[in-house]
Amino acid sequence: MFFDEILDLLLIVLLMHEALECLKRSSRRRFWVRRLYQDRDTTGLFASSFEEMYENDPEQFKNSVRLTPNVFDLLHELLKERLTKISNRPPILSKCRLFLTLTYLAHGDSKQTLATAFKMGRSTVVTIISEVCEAIWQELGGIYLxxxxxxxxxxxxxxxxxxxxxxxxxxxxxxxxxxxxxxxxxxxxxxxxxxxxxxxxxxxxxxxxxxxxxxxxxxxxxxxxxxxxxxxxxxxxxxxxxxxxxxxxxxxxxxxxxxxxxxxxxxxxxxxxxxxxxxxxxxxxxxxxxxxxxxxxxxxxxxxxxxxxxxxxxxxxxxxxPKTAEKVVKATVILHNxxxxxxxxxxxxxxxxxxxxxxxxxxxxxxxxxxxxxxxxxxxxxxxxxxxxxxxxxxxxxxxxxxx
Incomplete structure (x- = not known):
């Protein structure tokens, strides 16, 4: 019993230490979400343009991501499970993640430009592009290459x-x-x-x-x-x-x-x-x-x-x-095929x-x-x-x- 109590105390101390570290990291942030990005779900590029292009302007949709709406749906279905995130805060939708990455690959815009257009942090954009490119390679590489x-x-x-x-x-x-x-x-x-x-x-x-x-x-x-x-x-x-x-x-x-x-x-x-x-x-x-x-x-x-x-x-x-660049190149080759x-x-x-x-x-x-x-x-x-x-x-x- 004595040892069990000691282990419980140690666990509580570790949890408190982790909580304090999280508080320190969050306190160093000037803000959790920039004010400019707080209306992302209504005025961001995905929210304002995706459905309109998808439903009413398939030509512009294809110019944006190189895929027709039907092919986009097929690709999304293959990647959906890997791109879906679970978070305490509302997560970025899997379709948005894929749409952002395809826009980047198709046009090569700077990540800061995409961050402003999609109304999300630059680091978030970088992470999404890396994860989606890796998912494309892992899920489709064995089939299409x-x-x-x-x-x-x-x-x-x-x-x-x-x-x-x-x-x-x-x-x-x-x-x-x-x-x-x-x-x-x-x-x-x-x-x-x-x-x-x-x-x-x-x-x-x-x-x-x-x-x-x-x-x-x-x-x-x-x-x-x-x-x-x-x-x-x-x-x-x-x-x-x-x-x-x-x-x-x-x-x-x-x-x-x-x-x-x-x-x-x-x-x-x-x-x-x-x-x-x-x-x-x-x-x-x-x-x-x-x-x-x-x-x-x-x-x-x-x-x-x-x-x-x-x-x-x-x-x-x-x-x-270079490792991230390798992921990007692999994704483009798979998408080509x-x-x-x-x-x-x-x-x-x-x-x-x-x-x-x-x-x-x-x-x-x-x-x-x-x-x-x-x-x-x-x-x-x-x-x-x-x-x-x-x-x-x-x-x-x-x-x-x-x-x-």
């Missing part, structure tokens, strides 16, 4: 051959810099060769501009053997653990050829990665091969262009901690580059975004094996015998 299985790789390869006349290609790969503010105490880890601070987005996409794999967060200073080899995708690809289909016949031939991704000159030439022939004034057959490879590789450039045109937060530097799946107008045919014979007709995204994201540079050392050179020559000969 899962690594393809063997049969899915084959379908992607079939699409590349049908749409871009490049057989056995299971994706186009590229790496881009996402500019961020200088992280505290980071030294030169995030400092890139262009003189700014960044994290790297390494991604592959299929023939229809849908991202299939991403690796986000590598230091901007990494080059050569860094980004590709240390990424999860790069390790699995280069080590043969990506569960690709077995070598298959090139269409219309008895020549077996491995499945591969295409990249630009920044990537190494490997059995599983094809890059163009280097140099200028190339022989006609190599020039034709490079043009055909460029057609297939151009899809990743367009995918990044669509991503930045729709989610303009990526165009300007992200003034946030999600909205594209449910809304065909997200990426209409004239929004991406088209070919008229050899002539390239630029997609409309290029008018909205002059430079979507900066290229990373070399992704790893370019030492190639003899078999990789031989495979490229073999595919070049096939291309020459199968003109468009």
């Amino acid at each position: 899962s690594v393809p299985q063997k049969h899915e790789w084959k379908r992607i390869a079939s699409d590349f051959n049908t749409m871009w006349t490049f057989p056995n290609c299971i994706g186009a790969v590229d790496g881009k810099h996402i500019t961020i503010s200088c992280p505290p105490n980071s030294g030169s880890l995030f400092y890139n060769y262009k003189g700014s601070y960044s994290i790297v987005l390494l991604a592959t996409c299929d023939a229809n501009y849908t991202f299939t794999t991403v690796d986000i967060g590598a230091y901007g200073s990494q080059s050569d053997g860094g980004v590709l080899w240390h990424s999860g995708f790069g390790q699995r690809l280069l080590s043969g653990n990506l569960d690709l289909p077995e070598d298959d016949f090139l269409p219309g031939t008895c020549i077996k050829f491995p499945y591969f991704v295409v990249g630009d000159a920044a990537f190494p030439l490997k059995n599983c990665i094809l890059r163009p022939y280097p140099g200028s004034h190339l022989p006609p057959d190599r020039e034709i091969f490079n043009k055909r490879l460029s057609r297939a590789r151009r899809v990743i450039e367009n995918a990044f262009g669509i991503l930045c045109a729709r989610w303009r937060v990526l165009i300007s530097p992200l003034f946030m901690h 999600f909205v594209k799946f449910y809304d065909g107008s997200f990426c209409p045919p004239d929004f991406v580059d088209q070919y008229n014979g050899e002539e390239i007709i630029n997609g409309l995204w290029r008018k909205e975004v002059s430079m979507p994201l900066r290229n990373h540079g070399r992704m790893t050392c370019n030492n190639a094996t003899r078999s990789a050179f031989a495979l490229r020559d073999q595919l070049k000969d096939y291309i020459m015998s199968h003109p468009i």
Whole structure:
């Protein structure tokens, strides 16, 4: 009994200590809610505009958050449980949290501007954006950005051959810099060769501009053997653990050829990665091969262009901690795939580059975004094996015998 009484007293002392600390913290605040924000539930942007746009102006609603009302409802239903908060004070509604975050991602407004418009504290806005972005990745990542299985790789390869006349290609790969503010105490880890601070987005996409794999967060200073080899995708690809289909016949031939991704000159030439022939004034057959490879590789450039045109937060530097910036980029990639799946107008045919014979007709995204994201540079050392050179020559000969 004596020990029980002592434990009860200790518990009471601890509770009183916590209560005193809470009082001290609240006393340091000049006010709990700014007077300007006290009518948030009636005059804030969500209260004054959301329902009006949702019910009567779906076009303006889509311009604001890049989603139609129906797609917004679907996304909200998937995230509602994670976004609903329980508090002693009236909590911010889950729809408001999602609407605020999508507005930020779509337009890249400053957090202070959003705080004033939505009539809530800047720290609240920062917290909401971080939590919603993380919820998008956690809830939707495994569905809308899962690594393809063997049969899915084959379908992607079939699409590349049908749409871009490049057989056995299971994706186009590229790496881009996402500019961020200088992280505290980071030294030169995030400092890139262009003189700014960044994290790297390494991604592959299929023939229809849908991202299939991403690796986000590598230091901007990494080059050569860094980004590709240390990424999860790069390790699995280069080590043969990506569960690709077995070598298959090139269409219309008895020549077996491995499945591969295409990249630009920044990537190494490997059995599983094809890059163009280097140099200028190339022989006609190599020039034709490079043009055909460029057609297939151009899809990743367009995918990044669509991503930045729709989610303009990526165009300007992200003034946030690298981990938070990583959450934001992940959310935009997931939203790209999600909205594209449910809304065909997200990426209409004239929004991406088209070919008229050899002539390239630029997609409309290029008018909205002059430079979507900066290229990373070399992704790893370019030492190639003899078999990789031989495979490229073999595919070049096939291309020459199968003109468009």
